[in-house]
Amino acid sequence: VLAAALAAWAGAAAAAEPARADPAAVDEAIRRVFPSLVRIHVVVAEFRDGREVKEEASGSGVIVSADGEVVTNHHVAGRARRVSCTLPDRREVEAVLVGSDPLADIAVLRLDPSGRPYPFASWGDPGRLRVGDPVLAMGSPLALSQSVTQGIVSNTAMMMPQLFWPASFKLDGEEVGFLVRWIGHDAQIFPGNSGGPLVNLAGEVVGINEISLGLAGAIPADLARTVAGELARRGEVRRSWLGLNVQAMIQGSGDRGALISGVVPGSPAEKAGLRPGDLLVGFQGAPVTILHAEELPAFNRRVLETPVGTRVELTFLRDGRERRATAVTVERGSAQGEEIELRAWGMTVRELTLLAARERRREACSGVLVTGVRPGSPAAEAKPGLRTDDVVVSVAGRPIRTVKELVEAAPGPAGGPERAPVLVGFERQGQALLSVVRPGSRQDGDRSIEARRAWLPVATQVLTPELAAALRIQARGGVRLTQVHPGSTADQAGLRAGDVLLRVDGQEIPASRPEDAEVFPTLLRAYPVGSKVRLEGVRDGAPLRIEAELVASPPSARELAEYRDAQFEFAARDLMVQDRLQAMMDPQQIGALVTRVEAGGWAAVAHLGVGDVLLAVDGERVDGAAALKARMERISAGRPSRVVFFVLRGVQTRYLELTPAWPSVNGKPVRAMPGGGDR
């Protein structure tokens, strides 16, 4: 995603003339690293419009230990609900997310241990790279299998250009480039390359590809390795925070120090007495000089990597005088709390972390931030309705400080129209508002029936004057049968496709233009269901007289039995006559017609399609929605790792292999929706 977005920003990049390196060295480097490349397929959770939705995406990664630790980007796998990796030998291996760090954009996966030992790559020293050095970008661009491009190091200190101001890129609230100074190179990378290694000719990983600005940018291996190591050990990265914002010195204001541009109220830096305008010249006894923006990430890293709770010495200049202060760092935490969906409320929320709270001039854990509201949901329909950026501070009189407290205070789903009201206090733009929310499950879908009318089970076309003349029929109007439903009353009465009908019970059928297509059905609609009508017309040039019974028009698809599977995220209903006719199926065809396949759901991942006819599940025949429901309920109880659907698609049948991740006992139910893409 980052690669694609930034490339689009940068405009059309000129095609790079590949640098030529010693072919033998290139071959050797590829030989060393290629076996450890993985193509990563993820189903990730995204949050939109008050819902958690799942998307499929693809990225790259590199195995860095024989145990199967894979390093990739946070933006590839950080929100993964399911991960599988394809190795260069085509093996597909399930993986779990060990930890992820949006600030460095690094994530660590662990491959299924049954495949150990895994081939792995070695880390190199990015500090030894020089502009012009040949490098290889490896990965799975566009979800292709493992691929290699070649280029040179173009920049050893690539920064996010200020050109794009005021726009900035953020990953889960973290500013991209705050911590990272990329290795810029011209080996081509594409969406899907993200997380793949940048390799030197010694066959060492010197970076992890992350962005493309025309030039590609890789996270230096030293940073990637440090972060990945901590993620592998602890599942998270602990960092220090002082509440100090610094920027490069203003030109002409001196040749040492860093300009303190802001101090967060209540932060350790403020408590230590620092103020905006001070010049920071020393940190922990070491001099600080930031004359250019390129030097900022390194300083940020020094502060962040200081152990949490350290008493740090700060030396600064104020009014030309050097002063000293001490501050105790606190744990920084993440920029944003974890986002979750409250389905009964129809909204998504996240906790206010230290940083998020400070941005809103609040205390940490002083409420729950609303991040999205589903239209039509109880949260949206409350008066006043909740909105994105509201902060929920109380429910039913109980103060709410954390997401956990909100979940515990929120009533569970209650079906039906009568939902228990709950008083909700929330803050919006400085106002303390109260509202009444009625959390509960949504109504069932539209199950209305279609109006019944007397109907002859045939399809027709209007008998235009031109058609009548060509068929040598003397008539001012009528209809020609184009289809007779097999086994229907029309069929039993002896009607055939090709018959021309001119009169109903002696009354002419006044249909002579294509716009008159509804005339014949409307004539019939005037009769009660079950009536017998006398039809007169022409068959093969001879007069035709037939009596046929009118039946009730068929039910709409809405009225048919439908089964919705919440785990695999698809729906299927009984087949009806029209389905068989329109798809030219065998009239006796049985099965369940797939009507919904939620994008990102396990059925979609297995490429089940809307319109497929489900014939069997794990070898057991399915003859309709009821049978499918019974079969899937047994499968749900058994929780197998693989389920095989046998489907009819067009005239072909095929087997689809579904590999669900069953929710854990305390796990959230799987939900789904649209999208897909390469990262």
Added chain:
Amino acid sequence: MRTLTAVFALAVSLAAPVLARAEEAGTRKAARAALSRYGPALVTVRLTVKSRMVYEGREHSGQESTMEVLGTVIAPDGLTVISDFTSNPEGLFQREGGVRVETETSEVVLVLRDGREFPARFVLRDAGLDVAFLAPVGNIPPLACVPFERAAVPEPLDDLVLLTQLGRSLNREVGVTLRKVRAVVKKPRTFVVPDAIDGLMSLGGPAFDGKGRPVGLVVLRRAPGGPGNMESFRDLFEAMTAVVLSAADVQEVASQAVAARARAAALDGAATP
């Protein structure tokens, strides 16, 4: 005799404008009476719909949105009729093969002008006539309604009174418009065509004759066989026209809606533990 004829002609010519003015005044009075009597029967129907695209079997996106459409209550128990098109506008643009747009309704609420809200559900649709019926879930206090069983069928150039509802920005006030009947289409069924219509906002509203008697419901009449290529606005206008569906036709389908509602309510009861 000639003199008598001349006198009669003069009398008629003098009386005509007076009679016309009286007729106009009578129509306005009837229109105001209809507004007063039946205005409360116009309700807002709030729908939460999710539309999705299906292309070659693969489902894409699923934007959910809330929309409000005009409904007319036709029975005191809250049975309400709307133009089916207004609840499923994407259906107009469905194509055979290729991309298919589908809409699913998840929440239905009747909103009265006094702010009261009642959860409701669709009970019956007739896509061919462009009507959809919905009913409150559970019992509600009796509502004002338009009795379509006492219907009138006007002639071309007769007066036509249309009631419609203004939007939220105008406090959902009910508006009234005086129109003339431009045509009465007889085939394949009776449609009364007004000389002008206030856009799609009128769909789902009732129409009355110059004496204040119900004529029918404003619906969207679509050309058989779909909208065609719609390469120009002319194609669009030819393919779709707002017309008044006769009260008799509304009543015919409404009788099925009553039965459908009863069945849905019975199913609710059966599902109750």
